[in-house]
Amino acid sequence: MSVTAAKGFTAAGIAAGIKENGNPDLALVVNNGPRLAAAGVFTANRVKAAPVLWSEQVLKGGLVSAVVLNSGGANACTGPLGFQDTHTTAEKAAEVLGHNAGEVAVASTGLIGIRLPMDRLLPGVERAAGELSEHGGEKAALAIKTTDTVHKTAVAGGEGWTVGGMAKGAGMLAPSLATMLVVLTTDADVDSPGLDAALREATRTTFDRIDSDGCLSTNDTVLLLASGASGITPGEAEFTEAVRAVCADLARQLIGDAEGASKDIRIEVVNAASEDDAVEVGRSIARNNLLKCAVHGEDPNWGRVLSAIGTTSAVFEPDRLNVAINGVWVCKGGSVGEDRELVDMRYREVVITADLAAGDASAVVWTNDLTADYVHENSAYSS
Amino acid sequence: MSVTAAKGFTAAGIAAGIKENGNPDLALVVNNGPRLAAAGVFTANRVKAAPVLWSEQVLKGGLVSAVVLNSGGANACTGPLGFQDTHTTAEKAAEVLGHNAGEVAVASTGLIGIRLPMDRLLPGVERAAGELSEHGGEKAALAIKTTDTVHKTAVAGGEGWTVGGMAKGAGMLAPSLATMLVVLTTDADVDSPGLDAALREATRTTFDRIDSDGCLSTNDTVLLLASGASGITPGEAEFTEAVRAVCADLARQLIGDAEGASKDIRIEVVNAASEDDAVEVGRSIARNNLLKCAVHGEDPNWGRVLSAIGTTSAVFEPDRLNVAINGVWVCKGGSVGEDRELVDMRYREVVITADLAAGDASAVVWTNDLTADYVHENSAYSS
Numbered sequence: 001m002s003v004t005a006a007k008g009f010t011a012a013g014i015a016a017g018i019k020e021n022g023n024p025d026l027a028l029v030v031n032n033g034p035r036l037a038a039a040g041v042f043t044a045n046r047v048k049a050a051p052v053l054w055s056e057q058v059l060k061g062g063l064v065s066a067v068v069l070n071s072g073g074a075n076a077c078t079g080p081l082g083f084q085d086t087h088t089t090a091e092k093a094a095e096v097l098g099h100n101a102g103e104v105a106v107a108s109t110g111l112i113g114i115r116l117p118m119d120r121l122l123p124g125v126e127r128a129a130g131e132l133s134e135h136g137g138e139k140a141a142l143a144i145k146t147t148d149t150v151h152k153t154a155v156a157g158g159e160g161w162t163v164g165g166m167a168k169g170a171g172m173l174a175p176s177l178a179t180m181l182v183v184l185t186t187d188a189d190v191d192s193p194g195l196d197a198a199l200r201e202a203t204r205t206t207f208d209r210i211d212s213d214g215c216l217s218t219n220d221t222v223l224l225l226a227s228g229a230s231g232i233t234p235g236e237a238e239f240t241e242a243v244r245a246v247c248a249d250l251a252r253q254l255i256g257d258a259e260g261a262s263k264d265i266r267i268e269v270v271n272a273a274s275e276d277d278a279v280e281v282g283r284s285i286a287r288n289n290l291l292k293c294a295v296h297g298e299d300p301n302w303g304r305v306l307s308a309i310g311t312t313s314a315v316f317e318p319d320r321l322n323v324a325i326n327g328v329w330v331c332k333g334g335s336v337g338e339d340r341e342l343v344d345m346r347y348r349e350v351v352i353t354a355d356l357a358a359g360d361a362s363a364v365v366w367t368n369d370l371t372a373d374y375v376h377e378n379s380a381y382s383s
Numbered sequence: 384m385s386v387t388a389a390k391g392f393t394a395a396g397i398a399a400g401i402k403e404n405g406n407p408d409l410a411l412v413v414n415n416g417p418r419l420a421a422a423g424v425f426t427a428n429r430v431k432a433a434p435v436l437w438s439e440q441v442l443k444g445g446l447v448s449a450v451v452l453n454s455g456g457a458n459a460c461t462g463p464l465g466f467q468d469t470h471t472t473a474e475k476a477a478e479v480l481g482h483n484a485g486e487v488a489v490a491s492t493g494l495i496g497i498r499l500p501m502d503r504l505l506p507g508v509e510r511a512a513g514e515l516s517e518h519g520g521e522k523a524a525l526a527i528k529t530t531d532t533v534h535k536t537a538v539a540g541g542e543g544w545t546v547g548g549m550a551k552g553a554g555m556l557a558p559s560l561a562t563m564l565v566v567l568t569t570d571a572d573v574d575s576p577g578l579d580a581a582l583r584e585a586t587r588t589t590f591d592r593i594d595s596d597g598c599l600s601t602n603d604t605v606l607l608l609a610s611g612a613s614g615i616t617p618g619e620a621e622f623t624e625a626v627r628a629v630c631a632d633l634a635r636q637l638i639g640d641a642e643g644a645s646k647d648i649r650i651e652v653v654n655a656a657s658e659d660d661a662v663e664v665g666r667s668i669a670r671n672n673l674l675k676c677a678v679h680g681e682d683p684n685w686g687r688v689l690s691a692i693g694t695t696s697a698v699f700e701p702d703r704l705n706v707a708i709n710g711v712w713v714c715k716g717g718s719v720g721e722d723r724e725l726v727d728m729r730y731r732e733v734v735i736t737a738d739l740a741a742g743d744a745s746a747v748v749w750t751n752d753l754t755a756d757y758v759h760e761n762s763a764y765s766s
Binding site: 287293299334336 | 465
């Protein structure tokens with residue numbers, strides 16, 4: 001049901017000809033109100049794509065009436081002319097929808113460093129506006145795919161209200177750099193500050209904790225739009241949990257579709273002195289190429305986990321570290337533990353538990369294995 | 384000529400049976416004086432192998448009479464018994480050489496988390512002592528290889544004095560985790576503080592700036608031993624430059640032999656606001672898996688360079704960044720520059736120049752491409 005699961009939203013997805021292969025490449029999501037509240041989080045990369053720079057400005061007003069999304073080009077590192085292209089896109093959408101361009105967000109994904117074909121994109125916006133529908137969520141989700149093998153949608157909610165969403169991305173694994181684009185919609189009656197608080201809390205423990213290859217995109221965008229069409233204002237905790245549930249669902253789908261990956265690795269850091277420590281350790285393990293290769297080879301190589309922990313500033317004593325792989329404590333007290341032959345790593349999901357023995361905080365970070373297919377996909381993309 | 388190029392040193396390399404395949408695996412380097420001055424730098428990993436913990440203590444005294452090195456096992460994450468093994472190794476060498484065990488450094492490389500076969504190692508130390516020779520440098524360099532395809536030696540010096548050295552390691556690329564072990568020797572008459580100052584300055588801009596896969600070993604060790612046998616005390620700058628030259632030569636050999644690599648990538652960061660900024664940016668580029676894949680595919684994908692720069696805290700403005708690949712400025716002012724088709728990436732060495740347009744500091748960091756062979760070697764090693 002995607003972004004049209006919540007009342008008050010219409011969407012469309014079409015093939016505008018931005019992609020050479022004729023696949024769908026342009027999505028439009030429209031908030032028909034009565035509210036136009038919105039919140040957004042964007043990439044922390046300091047080199048930001050034009051649509052990110054534009055949408056950050058739009059979100060400062062707290063109102064978003066429509067989102068234009070395209071695949072087939074990231075519009076990143078395209079200079080002032082690229083920014084003008086994004087501006088023109090928003091103006092075109094505003095014109096055909098009768099909206100204010102300052103309330104139209106834009107998101108793009110695809111190759112860096114090439115201009116978008118505006119002669120195809122702008123007519124596409126007009127055509128997409130003509131196809132807007134309360135059932136358009138799936139088509140919109142399809143149109144933002146790049147190297148994704150499947151489109152990603154999720155829904156949650158409470159009594160009488162709904163949060164829905166769509167996502168694209170191969171968990172930052174996609175090439176050049178592909179992008180995590182997410183649009184969430186809700187018919188709950190929540191104002192912009194309320195949306196912002198819920199979205200930041202939800203993304204902090206979901207999208208911020210998937211890290212398939214350590215590469216931070218120039219285009220990452222997560223938007224949450226509220227129409228208020230249900231007339232219901234949920235409790236803050238209940239609403240945040242629904243947003244978090246949709247984000248967690250979509251984040252898990254991103255990891256599951258990461259480019260070239262054959263394993264999804266759930267890294268649980270437990271007994272840390274602080275949540276920050278747990279996240280730092282989880283991320284360090286998630287980014288260790290040698291460990292990611294070992295998991296690919298179904299090799300329970302706990303030494304690489306310890307070595308990754310050792311590069312962090314987290315509170316721990318080396319001789320108190322314990323590591324389990326799929327439930328077998330192969331490392332105890334910083335040294336050899338249970339027999340590594342007991343570890344069964346045949347299945348796609350692999351769980352690595354790192355016990356820091358330093359407190360009671362914890363965190364979960366997801367990553368993927370490193371494979372020859374990843375190398376192949378990312379060495380052969382643009383040339 | 385390796386570690387016996389300088390006067391006052393003898394060395395040996397033998398097959399002690401630590402490696403199952405019968406290859407050489409034990410090296411001994413002895414300083415016959417008259418001086419026994421030494422300095423060392425060790426891995427920054429907080430999970431340190433037993434020989435690192437031992438040798439750090441030895442170096443605090445500033446005197447090293449001998450170094451025992453083994454391949455075939457890292458003696459990391461082996462607990463108190465593993466530390467005892469290192470201690471016993473030093474005592475055995477001291478006994479057969481008539482030295483003080485507190486002046487015998489130990490270095491190990493190989494798989495993490497397994498005990499060394501002391502029943503083979505200790506007799507090996509005795510046998511190596513019997514084979515010590517002024518011409519033993521090559522044999523010692525051969526005995527510390529793990530996945531290295533070639534042994535690495537280098538020599539520099541001034542009038543009447545010499546700095547020589549040997550290294551093993553595949554630029555931190557080696558599996559599980561392989562280790563960079565380096566022993567440098569000199570017959571210059573320099574005391575321990577002088578050696579320490581020269582070694583830290585030399586490694587800061589050489590070994591510290593090669594980063595083939597971002598993975599920090601538990602065992603990295605670089606030792607510099609002075610015999611004073613030349614009777615000459617070079618000027619501080621001249622001596623430091625000779626040590627730096629040997630380190631730079633060995634570092635370049637490590638990158639050139641990195642596991643699975645098909646390209647050596649020289650990353651030059653120029654016009655940075657500070658040297659720290661330049662190093663941070665160089666390292667970020669060196670660790671970007673997507674860029675490393677692109678270089679493997681001979682794809683001048685400058686967007687991935689910008690994206691890597693964007694994750695740093697260095698001083699720069701995105702729209703003033705320039706990037707050249709093999710001399711072609713494919714990115715100018717943060718956007719498209721010269722035609723990427725002009726870039727020729729057929730040769731093994733690839734030069735990426737990142738111009739931050741923020742000052743006059745610079746740094747060079749070396750890395751390798753990411754290849755399917757790297758994945759294969761590191762997913763199939765211990766299982």
